[in-house]
Amino acid sequence: MHIAIVGGGALGLLHAAKLASTEAEVTVWTRTERQSVLLADEGIRLLELDEAGAAGEASRQPAKIARVSSRSLSAAANEAEAGCEGQQQAPDWILVTVKQADLTRELLRALRKLAAAHTAFLFLQNGIGHLELAAQELPELPLFIGVTTEGALRQDGRTVRHTGRGQLWLGRASGKGQAAGKKDENQQIMLQNTLQLAGFTVLLSKTMNNRVYEKLLINAIINPLTAIFDVTNGELPQHSARLRLMRALYEETNEILRVAGGAELGEGAWERVLAVCAATSANVSSMLSDVRAGRPTEVQWINGGVSSLARRVGMKSPLNDAMSEMVRHLQDDRR
Ligand SMILES: NC(=O)C1=CN([C@@H]2O[C@H](COP(=O)(O)OP(=O)(O)OC[C@H]3O[C@@H](n4cnc5c(N)ncnc54)[C@H](OP(=O)(O)O)[C@@H]3O)[C@@H](O)[C@H]2O)C=CC1
Numbered sequence: 001m002h003i004a005i006v007g008g009g010a011l012g013l014l015h016a017a018k019l020a021s022t023e024a025e026v027t028v029w030t031r032t033e034r035q036s037v038l039l040a041d042e043g044i045r046l047l048e049l050d051e052a053g054a055a056g057e058a059s060r061q062p063a064k065i066a067r068v069s070s071r072s073l074s075a076a077a078n079e080a081e082a083g084c085e086g087q088q089q090a091p092d093w094i095l096v097t098v099k100q101a102d103l104t105r106e107l108l109r110a111l112r113k114l115a116a117a118h119t120a121f122l123f124l125q126n127g128i129g130h131l132e133l134a135a136q137e138l139p140e141l142p143l144f145i146g147v148t149t150e151g152a153l154r155q156d157g158r159t160v161r162h163t164g165r166g167q168l169w170l171g172r173a174s175g176k177g178q179a180a181g182k183k184d185e186n187q188q189i190m191l192q193n194t195l196q197l198a199g200f201t202v203l204l205s206k207t208m209n210n211r212v213y214e215k216l217l218i219n220a221i222i223n224p225l226t227a228i229f230d231v232t233n234g235e236l237p238q239h240s241a242r243l244r245l246m247r248a249l250y251e252e253t254n255e256i257l258r259v260a261g262g263a264e265l266g267e268g269a270w271e272r273v274l275a276v277c278a279a280t281s282a283n284v285s286s287m288l289s290d291v292r293a294g295r296p297t298e299v300q301w302i303n304g305g306v307s308s309l310a311r312r313v314g315m316k317s318p319l320n321d322a323m324s325e326m327v328r329h330l331q332d333d334r335r
């Protein structure tokens with residue numbers, strides 16, 4: 001099986017490095033030519049978690065060097081379009097691991113050139129809204145969505161630290177329980193088996209809607225509030241005013257996801273949000289990391305995504321609107 005990974009960032013390098021230990025052929029499509037040359041020459045340096053869950057150097061595990069092929073995405077797309085001799089066959093799977101802001105029409109059009117009729121796509125972004133865009137640009141191709149609780153941090157162009165073991169749920173993008181075709185199922189099972197051989201825990205789901213919305217609920221609460229208060233995930237609920245804000249944001253978001261998104265998150269969703277804070281207590285959330293580094297955040301696809309859902313059915317979303325506004329200000333202030 002040939003698996004191409006779009007983006008040599010935290011999640012992309014983690015998946016590529018671990019998949020390289022299987023029989024799959026792995027290609028990383030990077031943004032820059034420079035990173036593609038670095039990966040081809042020196043391989044990916046993976047700081048793996050040990051059995052107790054400590055990562056890389058902290059646990060004194062030697063770094064693993066994983067050999068993969070790599071290409072800049074634009075060069076690969078141009079070659080595919082020109083029908084250059086000797087180019088790689090179209091992949092069976094394309095795992096898209098760029099951040100939301102980089103998941104543009106232009107990127108999707110480049111990917112279309114690199115796909116064949118048998119190519120399936122898996123999108124691993126936090127937030128919502130990107131699948132609609134992908135469906136417009138890749139209407140005839142099988143699109144799958146993944147919700148992952150793995151944690152990864154890129155340290156330099158070729159080094160990635162596995163910061164937390166989690167699980168990956170994957171299924172059809174619009175999967176509200178519709179019957180999957182046999183080809184679909186086989187494709188998913190092949191990817192599941194390969195990812196499991198690489199060491200990931202992978203579960204297939206026919207109700208990805210609920211998985212996506214549960215992760216969205218978690219991100220819509222933890223990410224903006226940790227960014228605004230400049231605290232770790234574990235510190236967030238430890239102050240009564242912050243806990244009250246979390247709860248208010250939970251009530252608003254949960255109701256919007258239920259009414260506008262048809263989410264069935266069941267009992268205990270609030271406790272699960274608190275459990276994520278506890279399980280990732282030392283984490284600096286991705287939104288706080290982005291704010292600290294002066295990078296664009298994914299707030300537009302997280303709290304902004306919740307607000308868009310609300311608007312569609314005439315509901316109000318004052319707290320989510322405020323989160324988007326405040327995080328955008330933080331972003332602008334840091335630039
Ligand atoms: N990291 C994590 O633990 C988790 C992340 N996620 C989600 O996964 C997504 C990716 O996150 P993460 O891996 O942390 O992000 P990173 O910023 O580490 O990685 C994104 C990568 O995409 C690359 N990229 C951007 N544009 C293009 C392009 N046009 N062509 C090819 N590559 C491109 C970037 O390249 P360059 O560096 O050159 O700009 C970068 O290497 C996000 O939506 C995040 O919310 C979900 C769960 C866990």
Ligand SMILES: CC(C)(CO)C(=O)C(=O)O
Nearest residue numbers: 222280283284285286287
């Ligand atoms: C679950 C959480 C909040 C873990 O840090 C996350 O997904 C993020 O930081 O984006």
